[in-house]
Amino acid sequence: MIAADYFDGRSSRRHAARLELRGDTVMVEGEFGSRSAALAAVEICTGTDRTPSTIRFADGAICEIRDSAAWTAELAGAGIGVGAVASAERHWHWALAALAGAVLIVAAIYAYALPWIARQLAPAIPQAATQAISDAVLQGLDARLLAPSKTSPQRQQEIAARVAALAGPGDRLPPHRLLFRAGPTLGANAFALPGGDVVVLDELLALARRDEDVVAVVAHELGHLRHHHGMRQLLQSAVVSFVVGVYLGDVSTVVAGLTTLLLESRYSREFELEADAYAGRLLLPTPASLEPLIDMLLRLDAAHAKSRAADRGGLFGVGDLLSSHPDTAGRVSALRAMKR
Amino acid sequence: MNATSCYETLGVVRDATPEAIAAAYQRCLGELRASLNGPNPPPPERLDALRAAYQTLGNPASRQAHDAALSPPTPLSPARAADAGERKPYPFAFTGSGGEYFRIWIVNLFLSLITLGIYSAWAKVRREVFFHRNLVLDNAAFSYHGNPIAILKGRAIAVLLLIALTAAQNAGPLAYGLAVLALLPVAPWLIVRAFRFRAHNTSYRGLRFSFHGSYRQALTAFVGYGLLSAISFGLLFPLFYRQQRTFVLNNLRYGGAQFHCTASNRQFYGIFLKPLGLALIGMFAIGLLAAAGGASALLLPLAFGVGTMTLMLFLLPYIRVRTTNLVWNHVTLDRMGFSSTMAVFAYFGLLAGNLVLLLLTLGLYWPWAQVRLARYRASCMSLLSAEPLDSFVAGESANAAAIGDEISELMDIDIAL
Numbered sequence: 001m002i003a004a005d006y007f008d009g010r011s012s013r014r015h016a017a018r019l020e021l022r023g024d025t026v027m028v029e030g031e032f033g034s035r036s037a038a039l040a041a042v043e044i045c046t047g048t049d050r051t052p053s054t055i056r057f058a059d060g061a062i063c064e065i066r067d068s069a070a071w072t073a074e075l076a077g078a079g080i081g082v083g084a085v086a087s088a089e090r091h092w093h094w095a096l097a098a099l100a101g102a103v104l105i106v107a108a109i110y111a112y113a114l115p116w117i118a119r120q121l122a123p124a125i126p127q128a129a130t131q132a133i134s135d136a137v138l139q140g141l142d143a144r145l146l147a148p149s150k151t152s153p154q155r156q157q158e159i160a161a162r163v164a165a166l167a168g169p170g171d172r173l174p175p176h177r178l179l180f181r182a183g184p185t186l187g188a189n190a191f192a193l194p195g196g197d198v199v200v201l202d203e204l205l206a207l208a209r210r211d212e213d214v215v216a217v218v219a220h221e222l223g224h225l226r227h228h229h230g231m232r233q234l235l236q237s238a239v240v241s242f243v244v245g246v247y248l249g250d251v252s253t254v255v256a257g258l259t260t261l262l263l264e265s266r267y268s269r270e271f272e273l274e275a276d277a278y279a280g281r282l283l284l285p286t287p288a289s290l291e292p293l294i295d296m297l298l299r300l301d302a303a304h305a306k307s308r309a310a311d312r313g314g315l316f317g318v319g320d321l322l323s324s325h326p327d328t329a330g331r332v333s334a335l336r337a338m339k340r
Numbered sequence: 341m342n343a344t345s346c347y348e349t350l351g352v353v354r355d356a357t358p359e360a361i362a363a364a365y366q367r368c369l370g371e372l373r374a375s376l377n378g379p380n381p382p383p384p385e386r387l388d389a390l391r392a393a394y395q396t397l398g399n400p401a402s403r404q405a406h407d408a409a410l411s412p413p414t415p416l417s418p419a420r421a422a423d424a425g426e427r428k429p430y431p432f433a434f435t436g437s438g439g440e441y442f443r444i445w446i447v448n449l450f451l452s453l454i455t456l457g458i459y460s461a462w463a464k465v466r467r468e469v470f471f472h473r474n475l476v477l478d479n480a481a482f483s484y485h486g487n488p489i490a491i492l493k494g495r496a497i498a499v500l501l502l503i504a505l506t507a508a509q510n511a512g513p514l515a516y517g518l519a520v521l522a523l524l525p526v527a528p529w530l531i532v533r534a535f536r537f538r539a540h541n542t543s544y545r546g547l548r549f550s551f552h553g554s555y556r557q558a559l560t561a562f563v564g565y566g567l568l569s570a571i572s573f574g575l576l577f578p579l580f581y582r583q584q585r586t587f588v589l590n591n592l593r594y595g596g597a598q599f600h601c602t603a604s605n606r607q608f609y610g611i612f613l614k615p616l617g618l619a620l621i622g623m624f625a626i627g628l629l630a631a632a633g634g635a636s637a638l639l640l641p642l643a644f645g646v647g648t649m650t651l652m653l654f655l656l657p658y659i660r661v662r663t664t665n666l667v668w669n670h671v672t673l674d675r676m677g678f679s680s681t682m683a684v685f686a687y688f689g690l691l692a693g694n695l696v697l698l699l700l701t702l703g704l705y706w707p708w709a710q711v712r713l714a715r716y717r718a719s720c721m722s723l724l725s726a727e728p729l730d731s732f733v734a735g736e737s738a739n740a741a742a743i744g745d746e747i748s749e750l751m752d753i754d755i756a757l
Binding site for chain 2: 051
């Protein structure tokens with residue numbers, strides 16, 4: 001016999017009642033009378049030390065049991081447990097195991113699952129969509145940061161021809177289009193847009209000593225195109241920034257933004273290495289081999305370090321930490337290893 | 341039927357609301373029908389009496405005439421007699437502990453992750469059950485009955501909407517604007533569905549809550565007043581805010597009893613005046629800084645940061661505390677009232693403590709923070725009633741077994757707002 005409050009589901013009147021399990025039948029009786037139902041026909045919700053347990057009859061009447069411990073024991077006697085999830089929620093060791101498991105899952109998704117999914121999805125995105133995104137980005141850049149190139153059309157064609165000649169027998173370069181621009185604020189740089197446009201800045205041509213140097217950098221950008229890095233980056237950063245935003249959005253948008261950048265820099269580091277490897281394969285058979293690429297990496301690094309020192313724009317050196325081309329030494333040694 | 345009053349026939353109190361009278365009539369009819377096949381069926385006059393009583397009380401003019409004819413007034417039942425006396429506070433209490441909620445939270449988070457989010461609907465039910473069952477009033481707990489499958493459907497719709505919005509955002513400002521415009525008429529529908537689901541799945545003492553707001557009301561309160569607030573540069577925001585709160589409360593019922601909120605626009609403006617003034621002073625100061633130029637390259641973002649922090653840490657909690665008190669101190673439920681006594685500084689302290697501990701624990705303190713807030717909110721709330729809380733009767737969901745399925749069919753979508 002367990003004390004309970006009975007509510008008939010039609011009024012809020014409380015009826016003191018007593019509850020009893022007899023085999024598969026639950027009996028409630030009190031001044032209001034008595035009723036019984038098969039255990040299978042009532043909805044059982046077991047409470048905890050602090051919360052009441054309830055049983056709900058088919059007609060909406062409920063029995064509220066304050067002494068959940070006694071009721072749970074009685075139910076256990078009838079072979080009815082509280083359920084696996086509820087019982088895990090009651091134990092600290094399960095909770096801590098769940099915490100460890102959750103951390104592991106998030107880390108695995110970040111390190112493996114998300115990059116894998118992006119790699120599968122990116123090539124499947126229709127060319128029209130990637131081209132539209134590229135065009136929008138290029139328009140924005142042309143309006144703000146880029147100016148028409150001063151490089152002669154003749155030199156442009158020469159470089160394009162040298163790039164086209166990179167394709168070995170039985171090997172096709174990813175579809176691409178070379179575009180030349182001047183980027184006074186961007187410095188020596190070249191970048192690939194996901195639609196296939198490779199933009200080469202006049203400042204890069206100025207930094208290069210020979211055409212081979214430019215071709216080496218373009219080969220690296222072709223690596224980005226070959227591996228769909230643009231769309232993969234877009235997909236991955238959409239997920240990362242969404243998750244970080246949900247997790248940290250209440251704390252501060254600045255903290256959320258920095259965390260997102262930090263997490264994404266790992267992805268872009270992988271992309272750079274992948275693009276280097278592709279460029280390496282293209283350049284190895286050429287007469288100058290990998291030297292122009294290694295040379296340009298070192299000189300770009302030096303040039304960017306100089307411009308960073310010049311404007312000291314980033315607060316607290318955060319810019320260095322989050323640079324998307326970090327670890328030039330590591331990349332150079334990876335290329336040297338390829339050569340051997 | 342002059343021997344007994346129409347009130348006694350229907351079993352309602354003399355100042356019962358029309359809704360309560362209608363509910364009582366339905367209940368009496370139900371009982372009558374049920375007893376027709378029983379061992380001692382009621383006399384046929386019983387049905388006529390019920391109908392006559394309902395017709396008399398259903399019309400304001402005839403009800404008034406009936407009231408006038410009732411002299412001396414119907415003898416007071418014990419409950420009615422108490423009504424003449426003081427209203428007694430019935431305090432709310434939250435009994436849950438942070439450790440308990442941490443375990444529920446982390447176990448369900450893990451399960452949600454490993455099932456790629458599908459389990460999150462079940463996790464939501466477990467969370468709601470925890471917060472409802474730990475909320476106690478007059479030694480009885482609230483309950484939550486949400487169906488995880490319904491919640492899962494709602495989540496799927498929410499995710500689809502989010503993806504569509506993100507895609508539109510990426511496609512450009514025009515597409516994004518169009519998407520937002522297209523969502524405007526959908527939002528009130530979602531809001532009504534969500535409140536209905538939430539109310540219908542909350543119960544106390546075996547009676548369910550219900551929500552009766554219409555699409556048109558939601559459209560007025562959320563979209564209409566929202567636009568007004570936007571084009572008035574926020575000067576009409578207090579109106580908008582009050583519309584939202586009253587839309588929810590004035591359409592909420594517990595059993596057959598209707599909530600009603602009488603807080604006025606004037607009182608809402610009284611609360612918003614101080615934060616609005618502070619915000620204006622802040623913007624003026626930032627404007628001055630910008631005008632001063634020179635060193636402001638670094639100062640300006642700093643000033644904006646301080647402004648946003650002030651807004652988040654002080655102004656919003658201030659508004660939440662004051663409006664919560666205002667609203668609940670002006671809510672009636674039949675002849676009962678509420679009292680809410682949240683204190684601004686105590687609430688600041690609570691939030692600041694929670695924030696510090698959240699940062700120190702990388703967010704793991706979250707469950708404790710939620711429980712502390714729930715405990716504080718409950719401890720400041722009381723129901724004021726002169727009689728025991730026994731006298732509520734079920735509304736239309738009295739025949740839950742019959743209509744219940746249909747209702748849950750109608751309300752199978754839940755969207756967290």
